[in-house]
Amino acid sequence: MESQPPQERSEQPTKEVPHVLVMKPPPLLTLFEDKFISTKFQLLKAWESTLPLDQFLTAYAGSVRAVLCSGASPITPHIIQLLPSLQLVVTASAGTNHIDLNECRRLGIAVTNAAGVFSDDAADAAVGLLIDVLRKISAAHRFVRHRLWPATGDYPLGSKLGGKRVGIVGLGSIGSAVAKRLEAFGCTVLYNSRKPKPWAPYPFYSNVHELAVDSDALVVCCGLTAETRHMINRQVMVALGKQGIIVNVARGAIIDEKQMVECLVHGEIGGAGLDVFENEPNVPKELLELDNVVLSPHRAVFTPEGFMAACDQVVANLEAFFEHKPLLSPLIDE
């Protein structure tokens, strides 16, 4: 039985410093907790309580105005209902698919994400995965480590990156960082986005199927929404073709994973570089046997520099909020 929320037992904070609710700690908080110490707010750590979440929120989160969330602690209408004073949702990620944005908009709850700070790392990982698949880097590294080079001789040839037509799905902060990098390799960049971007010098395709028809590779960089769920399906993959490569650093559910596995197993596409999956940490076991896929455990943005910049941005947004100043990275409706 509890008489006080976990915070007050250990830290005896002053009543004036407002709480920021955290239901489950995002990786950022687990790895860099000391960066979240602020004079402007204190953390209300729901996960440290033995109470079930609903009860905890009812008991202690009635006056909470801000919540720090991540994929593991989605902001659903149900949760929002249990937070009557909620005015701000801060997510420690670029993705916002775990937040009911419509509900927040309806209730005038502001949302901020870690936009921009992860773009370089995500783009680097996307390009790294694309080169790896085309040039068989991870597969050849396995070949050498398994002592196969002396016996087997020359390793099978890969495919040249230069001159490839690469279709970027979603030309936001991450997609445009990918485009900039690929241009230096002599790739032709094409893209699909909800609307054409006036600043983008690349050919625009209004749907992902047409993009796939004209591309040698697709790099998925868009957000997961109702519209983009399973947007990359068998039809798109067949259009991409037998030599086609898919790289996904966005969200697993943008691709119909079951269909992708079938396409890979039957050689309907040439390969894939995947950092995300529909049901992490579960990965379809067929993929574990394929030499033309490169797999990564959702760590495209996991660098100390990226995380520290994200911490700074999260804290800055929270402090701005509590000081009644403009938020640094409010979600803009595009």
Place this chain on the structure above:
Amino acid sequence: MESIGVLLACPMNSYLEQQLDKRFKLYRFWTVPDKSSFLASHKDSIQAVVGNAAAGADAELIEALPKLEIVASFSVGLDKIDLTKCKEKGIRVTNTPDVLTEDVADLAIGLMLAVLRKLCESDRYVRSGKWKRGDYVLTTKFTGKKVGIIGLGRIGMAIAKRAEAFSCPISYYSRTEKPEIKYKYYPSVVELAAHCDILVVACPLTKETHHIINREVINAMGPKGVLINIGRGPHVDEPELVSALVERRLGGAGLDVFENEPYVPEELFGLDNVVLLPHVGSGTVETRQAMADLVIGNLEAHFQKKPLLTPVV
């Protein structure tokens, strides 16, 4: 030209072999039971040698082939050819520059990303079936890292251009400073090593550049430094490199070449900050075809008394 004897030093590309077989009298050197007696009995028929990064034309072979007119290398590197001897005897030499520049540069960047972002290690981890929630491993950011290039020729410049797209500041060491180049020049490899995060070997292998990466350079790179070698194995003092990596005195390495290919020091197999490739720098279908066409083109030009396409000597 079917009577012109061409000696192919080792297996390198089946398309090339096919084309050589079609146009010339092809001798496959590796299938011969006794090399010296073969050379003795065929010395008057062989007018051309086709070599690559593994085997070329050393002084001994050149001396054994009095009718040799041209050595065409299926590579851009010339370290397996005795150029001095060729010049002496008026033997022409060709290689395959430009067509493989992009692939090698792409691989250099691919290795940097694979090492820093632990792509191969991540792949291995997922394949092991051991991925579970809450396993947070941070890797090293690539964007903005200082890249130091040894040798700013075609491949070095192509690497620089790509790294710049990742906002990497570029510096270099070369035999002479290039005043028209905007990158920072260091007059020694040790100084370059001390001032960059990632050091790439992109120069030709010569007597001067043998073991250009030695203990002193490795020490200057430090425990966070990463070495990328897309040049030749002998550019690096391999035992020194291995002990530095095993003892964690060096941060990591991406290696496409080794001193004694296809043998790779096994102490490297267990390290998660090392990526090892079986000399695949130019190993794409597109590029190997272009290289083969260049070898054939050079041979035909020579025997038709036309200007060579990519002569070195």
